[in-house]
Amino acid sequence: MTGKLTLGPIVYHWEAEEKRDFYARIADEAPVDTVYVGEVICSKRTPFFDAHMPEVIERLERGGKQVVLASLSEVVIRRERNMMADFCAIDSHEIELNNTAGLFDIDGRAHRIGPLMNVYNERTLGWLAGKGASHVTLPVEVPRAVVGEMARAADALGVGCEVQVFGRASLAVSARCYHARAHKRTKDNCQFVCEKDPDGMPLSTVNGQSFLTVNGIQTLSHSYVDLSGEIDEMVNMGIGHFRIMPQQADMVAVAGIYADRIAGRRDGEETAARLAALKLAAPLSNGFWHGREGHRRFGPRAA
Amino acid sequence: MKRPELVCPAGTPAALRTAVDAGADAVYCGFQNATNARNFPGLNFTPAEMEQGVAYAHARGAKVLLAVNSFPTAGRFDLWREAVDAGARFGVDALIVADIGVAAYAAEAHPDLRLHLSVQAAASSPEAIRYYVREFGVRRVVLPRILTVSEIKDVKKEIPCEIETFIFGNHGLMVEGRCSLTNYVTGLSTNMDGVCSPAAQVHYDKEADGSVATRLGDFTIDRFGAGEQAGYPTICKGRYHAAGREDAYYAFEEPISLNLATLLPQLMAAGVEAFKIEGRQRSRAYVRQVVGAFRGAVDQVLAGEDPELADLVALTEGQKQTQGAAGSKKWR
Structure with a gap:
């Protein structure tokens, strides 16, 4: 089986028009098999794009993409609880859950498990599969050895297994909105300041070293994860799905580069050169894969 | 008013004895390995120490809650299974778990052993909590430190298990169990x-x-x-x-300590069954002082008196303190 390329949900607060145009281009030009669509980070953002959802989904499907709907990751207040319950009632599309509240609501019906859920071992995966999970995207921090074990477990369970290979790593979520805090506001009166940072708000250390990226309640890495050099190994392990995350970059080009790598049309060296030519906004990292500091970049023969 | 449990940190056998002697209703502790979320050098218990700790606590009417609340990675599950089995063998009063696989194993292998849901599971809604109750028979949830008192009161009405809330100590900002x-x-x-x-x-x-x-x-x-x-x-x-x-x-939070001392009467009225003091990494002197002060305050509230909170406030003297999310939605 050839590996599938997937496009994860847009985690930043892009303007509705920009999102619509982005997905139109993805539908027409990007060689991705599956597109995850939906607001994962902030329940307050959803009204802006809800009206465009049916059109975007239809456009992607006309472009031959499978559309999977992604859920919120934080479910606390009544509005979010209701949103999750409604989300779990969707039967027109596959859905991906990113919060345990969804596991309650879904009550045994088919679903996918997103990368913000804590699925670190075969027993947890086995339990979830027994309750309807058909597909899992592993947490971004798991190292190579764990990916291998999970791929094997997923295969035995007949569950799809996916790994993020491109884009910033989600490092933490919180109940507090750090975008609002940066602008001396609170979550309730944020005035959607996160919209001004379509690739997140950079945080640097007091020495001026780039460090983290704030996206509302989410904290991401500064670096973009890049596992293009590890794809062969993952294919051998039995990983069948490779996720790229939308950034402020030419994502059609990024998709093309990864699709060529997965299909074996380009080797690791050519792939690295093509990624470098895109002049991405942040350095690339693969430390988590090596069981090391996530921000670091290791070469093909590094331990 | 129900008598809430005061759940106190025991980073070492000595801290366990100190906490029990100072009036803890229960202590929480872990083994010396990756199975618990405070896997720090010099902390935690060997199996023999755990067995002795349980005996010491039980002889004085206190409970021992064993934290097995980290997330086993594939291929390493045996270490967590051994921790769960050892806890059952030593007669701990409950296991504090976060991972679904660990919860499933414990519920199946030791159906009579109480399960508490760790804050690391980040169950922040009645639905998430009810999931763990439904699937694994969880008897108590340790609530994430993100809810206001009135929200805690509302959650309480919707869940069929006990609530434990943090009341004092280090104040993490990220959703527990979701921070890399x-x-x-x-x-x-x-x-x-x-x-x-x-x-x-x-x-x-x-x-x-x-x-x-x-x-x-x-x-x-x-x-x-x-x-x-x-x-x-x-x-x-x-x-x-x-x-x-x-x-x-x-960008996230000031170096600040959580102190809900002044909210204690409200939290007790809201029906919170247990109050957790953070600090398995803290000294015995700290444990003695904090546990003693909260013991006094809880007992005063139960007796219908106004608790003397000055001592509790003084514990963080010189340090900034906050009511965190519990005080106001503006925290978010």
Whole structure:
């Protein structure tokens, strides 16, 4: 089986028009098999794009993409609880859950498990599969050895297994909105300041070293994860799905580069050169894969 | 009013005895390995110490809650299974778990042993809590530190299990069980290894002007002037630069301590069954003082008296303290 390329949900607060145009281009030009669509980070953002959802989904499907709907990751207040319950009632599309509240609501019906859920071992995966999970995207921090074990477990369970290979790593979520805090506001009166940072708000250390990226309640890495050099190994392990995350970059080009790598049309060296030519906004990292500091970049023969 | 349990930290056997003697209704502790979320050097229990600790606590009417609350990675599950089995064998009063696989194993292998849902599971809605109750028979949830008192009261009405809330101690800002900041910087994971800002990678760099930069791995977390006390470099308590902010600022939270002492009567009225004091890494003197003060305050509220809270407030004297999310929605 050839590996599938997937496009994860847009985690930043892009303007509705920009999102619509982005997905139109993805539908027409990007060689991705599956597109995850939906607001994962902030329940307050959803009204802006809800009206465009049916059109975007239809456009992607006309472009031959499978559309999977992604859920919120934080479910606390009544509005979010209701949103999750409604989300779990969707039967027109596959859905991906990113919060345990969804596991309650879904009550045994088919679903996918997103990368913000804590699925670190075969027993947890086995339990979830027994309750309807058909597909899992592993947490971004798991190292190579764990990916291998999970791929094997997923295969035995007949569950799809996916790994993020491109884009910033989600490092933490919180109940507090750090975008609002940066602008001396609170979550309730944020005035959607996160919209001004379509690739997140950079945080640097007091020495001026780039460090983290704030996206509302989410904290991401500064670096973009890049596992293009590890794809062969993952294919051998039995990983069948490779996720790229939308950034402020030419994502059609990024998709093309990864699709060529997965299909074996380009080797690791050519792939690295093509990624470098895109002049991405942040350095690339693969430390988590090596069981090391996530921000670091290791070469093909590094331990 | 129900008598709430005072659940106290026991990072070491000595701290366990101190907490029990100071009036803890229950202590929580873990083994010396990655199975618990405070896997710090010099902390935690050997199996023999755990067995003795349980005997000491039980002889004095106190409970022992065993934290097996990190997330086993594939291929390493045996270590967590052994911790669960050892806890059952030693007669601990409950297991505190976060991972679904660990919860499923414990529920199946030891159906009579109480399960508490760790804060690391981040069950922040009645639905999430009810999931763990429905699937694994969880009897108590340790609530994430993100809810207001009135929200806790509402949650209480919708769930068929007990509630434990943090009342005092270190105040983490990220959703527990969903933070990989330490791993990004150090290569050690909070979820997988039970590690947060490990001391082995902490550096205090003295600059020419006498200021001190505190560093974790390759990243400077904060800088302090010549006369200032340099704080421990925890990533979510550091100062950083952002566009539009003139100076480095606490992008997540100030180095601040949670203290819900003044909310104690309200929390008890809301039906909270247990209050948790954070601090398995703290000294015996600290444990004695904090546990003793909260013991007094809880008993006074139960007796219908106004609790003397001055002692509790003084515990964080010189340090900033907060009611965190419990006080107001504006925290968010």
